[in-house]
Each structure stands twice: as C-alpha cells, then as structure tokens.
Amino acid sequence: MISITAYGGVDHIGGNKILLEDGDSRIFLDFGEPFNMKDEYFVDWLLPRESRTGLKDYFFFDLMPQIKGVYGEKWLEDTDLKYSKPEFDAIFISHMHFDHAMHLRFVDDKIPVYLGAAADAIRRSWQETSGAFVNFGKHEFKTFRTGSKIKVGSLEVEPIHVDHSVPGAYGFLVHTSAGCVVYTGDLRLHGPRSDMTREFVKRAAEEKPIALICEGTRVSPEDPREDLSEKQVEDRARKLVAGSKKLAIVSFYPKDVDRMRTYRDVAEATGRKFVVSTKVAHLLESLKDDSRISVPDPMTDPNMLVYVRQGMSRPLPFDNRYQEMLGSKNSHVVCCDDIAKHQEQFIFQTDIMQLTELIDILPSPGSLFIRSKSEPFEEDDVQEEILQNWIKRFNLDFHQAHASGHANKEEIFDIIRRIDPKVVVPVHTEHADLFKKCGRAVKRPVARESISLSK
Ligand SMILES: [Zn+2]
Structure with a gap:
C-alpha cells in the first residue's frame, strides 16, 4: 500500500x-x-x-x-x-x-x-x-x-x-x-x-x-483565451513589427526562453535588434553552457542587445557588470538614449516592473506594445488596469500574442x-x-x- x-x-x-x-x-x-x-x-x-x-x-x-x-x-x-x-x-x-x-x-x-x-x-x-x-x-x-x-x-x-x-x-x-x-x-x-x-x-x-x-x-x-502555438505567436509578432515604423515594445514572462528565441527571430526577420533586460541576459548566459538547450546569447548574437538602466543607484551587482561594459562602449550594451534616438530599429523587452523605463525612452505615439503573456484571469486584475493606463498615457498600439x-x-x-x-x-x-x-x-x-x- x-x-x-x-x-x-x-x-x-x-x-x-x-x-x-x-x-x-x-x-x-x-x-x-x-x-x-x-x-x-x-x-x-x-x-x-x-x-x-x-x-x-x-x-x-x-x-x-x-x-x-x-x-x-x-x-x-x-x-x-x-x-x-x-x-x-x-x-x-x-x-x-x-x-x-x-x-x-x-x-x-x-x-x-x-x-x-x-x-x-x-x-x-x-x-x-x-x-x-x-x-x-x-x-x-x-x-x-x-x-x-x-x-x-x-x-x-x-x-x-x-x-x-x-x-x-x-x-x-x-x-x-x-x-x-x-x-x-x-x-x-x-x-x-x-x-x-x-x-x-x-x-x-x-x-x-x-x-x-x-x-x-x-x-x-470554457477557455476564452486564444490558443496559439509558438509559431503563430512568431507569425503575428513578425507581421505587427514589420508593419510598424516605430518602437516595438514586448512583454513576456522573464523565464520563457522559447519566447526570447521567437523575438530574436522576429528581430532578424524585420531587420531590428531585440533588446533584453540585464535579468534576461543573465538567465540566457546561465543556460548557454547547456548543450541540450539552444539559447541565443545577447552579448554576441548580431540581432540582440542588452539594456542597462540609468540612474543614481544600481544596487544589483549583475546590473553593474553590464553598466561597466556600457562604459567601455561594448557594442552589445545600450541605454535609454540609444533606444530613444532610433526607436524604429528596436524591439524592446519590458515587464511591468520596468515600465518606468518608458519615461526615459519616450516611445513616439502609436508605438507597438505586444503583450506576449497570458491574458489576465480576472476582470478586475489590478496590474492589468495599471498596464492599460500606461498604454493610454503613451498612446501605444496594444496587441496580444501568446502561446500557453x-x-x-x-x-x-x-x-x-x-x-x-x-x-x-x-x-x-x-x-x-x-x-x-x-x-x-x-x-x-x-x-x-x-x-x-x-x-
Ligand atoms: Zn509551470
């Protein structure tokens, strides 16, 4: 028994x-x-x-x-x-x-x-x-x-x-x-x-x-949410990004490595650079020695860059590491000014905790925002309400594309x-x-x- x-x-x-x-x-x-x-x-x-x-x-x-x-x-x-x-x-x-x-x-x-x-x-x-x-x-x-x-x-x-x-x-x-x-x-x-x-x-x-x-x-x-495959996410994102002459912003779960690969491919297909946070870069770097998982390396992949936040305090040591590279003009590390000046050249990854970066980047009105994670479960989701306020405030063009x-x-x-x-x-x-x-x-x-x- x-x-x-x-x-x-x-x-x-x-x-x-x-x-x-x-x-x-x-x-x-x-x-x-x-x-x-x-x-x-x-x-x-x-x-x-x-x-x-x-x-x-x-x-x-x-x-x-x-x-x-x-x-x-x-x-x-x-x-x-x-x-x-x-x-x-x-x-x-x-x-x-x-x-x-x-x-x-x-x-x-x-x-x-x-x-x-x-x-x-x-x-x-x-x-x-x-x-x-x-x-x-x-x-x-x-x-x-x-x-x-x-x-x-x-x-x-x-x-x-x-x-x-x-x-x-x-x-x-x-x-x-x-x-x-x-x-x-x-x-x-x-x-x-x-x-x-x-x-x-x-x-x-x-x-x-x-x-x-x-x-x-x-x-x-019943499951009212869309039932896409990863390939369909890629197809939709590619069409949206190719049809836009402005900044493309994407948000996804920070450990969804398939999604990172998808947006790297979208960047390649649309001639843009996929810009990821230092947190995402750190995760990809941690996985790159595993021969059974293929992950893009943002520090060498020609279609990717790493975004470093600016400001007075950078308490996290891993953030500092990329900051130092920025100081030595590493060509794979960028900051808000780089994105702000050439918005149409980038796919910028963010999550709700990093939305404040948009205040520095100032995406031009009509820039794309693709939410590439599951739609909220509840109608009164607080984070969703706040996200939609940011979308309105910056006048972004909101889309959804996610595979569960x-x-x-x-x-x-x-x-x-x-x-x-x-x-x-x-x-x-x-x-x-x-x-x-x-x-x-x-x-x-x-x-x-x-x-x-x-x-
Ligand atoms: Zn799970």
Whole structure:
C-alpha cells in the first residue's frame, strides 16, 4: 500500500506540494507557492512577517500545512509546531516556476532537493538577480537529466523531460512497491518541443501506472483565451513589427526562453535588434553552457542587445557588470538614449516592473506594445488596469500574442487516455470535476487527505 497526499495544488492552479509515501520512504513532488495564497488576508505592504516570526502568520491563517519534520528550525521558533528532525527523504522539483518551487525556503536545509540541470541554472540566476527577494534555501541541490534514475529508500524516481514554458521541465515516473505513479508536472503539446512531452507520455504508458497525478490548468468549461502555438505567436509578432515604423515594445514572462528565441527571430526577420533586460541576459548566459538547450546569447548574437538602466543607484551587482561594459562602449550594451534616438530599429523587452523605463525612452505615439503573456484571469486584475493606463498615457498600439505553457483540455484528456492509468488524480486545476469526462477512473483529491493505492 502506498499513499498520495496533496498539501497544495488542490482546486486551484499552482502551489503543488504532493507527498508520496511508500512504507518509510517519503518524498514531496514540488513545493510551490499558490498564486492566490496571500490574497485573502494580505495586500500591498501588509505581508506575513516571515523574516521576524517565520511561519507564525502563515499557520495562523492556515495558509501552510503544519507538517512535522519538514520545515527548518528558524521558521518554527515563534509557532506552536515544535521542530523535529527531517522526516522526509527528498523533494523533487518538476520545474522552476514560482508555483512549484517558491516554498523551498521554508523546508529544512537538511532535506535534499532534486531538480533538472537547467532548472538548477535558472534557480541560481533567479536568486542572483533578485537580491534578498528570492530565496530557495541552502539545501543540497542535486541535478538530474532524462535517463537518470534516483533511488530514495524503496522508491525510484525517473525524471523525463516535457515541453513547458520554461527550460528544464520534467514529469516523473515514480516506481513504488505497488507499481508506477506518474506525475505530469506542467506540460504542453503545442510548443516547440512537443516531441519531449510525447516521449514522456510514451514512457509513462509503458509502465502501466497505478496512478497519474495530472495537471489541469486549462481544463475548464470554457477557455476564452486564444490558443496559439509558438509559431503563430512568431507569425503575428513578425507581421505587427514589420508593419510598424516605430518602437516595438514586448512583454513576456522573464523565464520563457522559447519566447526570447521567437523575438530574436522576429528581430532578424524585420531587420531590428531585440533588446533584453540585464535579468534576461543573465538567465540566457546561465543556460548557454547547456548543450541540450539552444539559447541565443545577447552579448554576441548580431540581432540582440542588452539594456542597462540609468540612474543614481544600481544596487544589483549583475546590473553593474553590464553598466561597466556600457562604459567601455561594448557594442552589445545600450541605454535609454540609444533606444530613444532610433526607436524604429528596436524591439524592446519590458515587464511591468520596468515600465518606468518608458519615461526615459519616450516611445513616439502609436508605438507597438505586444503583450506576449497570458491574458489576465480576472476582470478586475489590478496590474492589468495599471498596464492599460500606461498604454493610454503613451498612446501605444496594444496587441496580444501568446502561446500557453499548458496543454488544453482535449490534449490533457488525450494524454490521460494514452497513459491509461488505473486512476487519475487531478491537481493544479480549478475544475477537477471536469476530469470525469476524461474516460478513465478519477480520484479527486481533498487537500491534506491521503489517497491510498495498492497494486
Ligand atoms: Zn509551470
């Protein structure tokens, strides 16, 4: 008999913390933060006092499960949960997205963390470019690749790459005493590396799994958002940029390396330069030694440049590094004046935190703004309202072009039928009830309640 307990990722998208137990062997699959975690009791500067009181405020509002033997000692000092030695063997991270990895900081450093080699490079870059804001703890981080087999007690974990909107994304085949349990992580079939997802599905099916823990981000009654492939994003962006004689501004998730490649290609096709932030440049630089991922190098690619912010304080050391290159007139580093003077020559990457750069660049009215990330989930999205105010203030020509990181409902159901597990456990979804239409037995998880499985 083995058991699965979802401590997060139940009835909402993200925050996966899935415990798998087989006798004395206990591992977590992912340890992420739910996107909506703080929405109910916290806002703006009203935040949990974690640097002073650890997990106290989280426990008070029941925002984190009180599990013995998982959290680090310092996080528990002000709480009623007594520290005890680690009672878990390892944490396996499917990919380095916030909602799958961000709560690692609370986990006892003595518990090792396994993740893909590219995911670990992303982790290091993320931490280095975010100052004190991002912290994944001081664990022993052990890396794997497809083909690795990691033995943890009576369990053996076999990671297999999948296509998602970040490099280094994996699904897991966990071989247990009761049979194979498969975990999808996050995946898609319409991306540039759908072959990897298909390989994962094929391998999973061969194991005749007793359970499939399956993501369902886009399993919903209706999905009003556009369903583009990466190629379609590129085609639309190329037409928009080619048809404009002004600055083209794009925003996308800062770890979506496929999108970076897409805009590099759009720049090449339209005779422009694709200008990325120092943060993006740092991430690409961190991944460039990985021979299995092809990433453009903004410091040498003839179609790319790195943008350095100007101003009195530049607290981040990685920003300083590029600033120094600017001083020595490195031809791949530019500042606001360069962009402002020759607006029609550039595709300028920005995100909501960097919109203030537009005040220095002053894009001429009618400049393009392509939002290349998902449309907001909620109608009253505050960031969206603010973004639209900036668009109006600068009189920008707004467009949307995005390919999701997640398979749609039909594709998810097709994946389930192909893998053909004895039971499906839907996670990372707001509509677990809809899985009953997938054609296989479904066990809908209840948060923090164990599901027992046998051969
Ligand atoms: Zn993800």
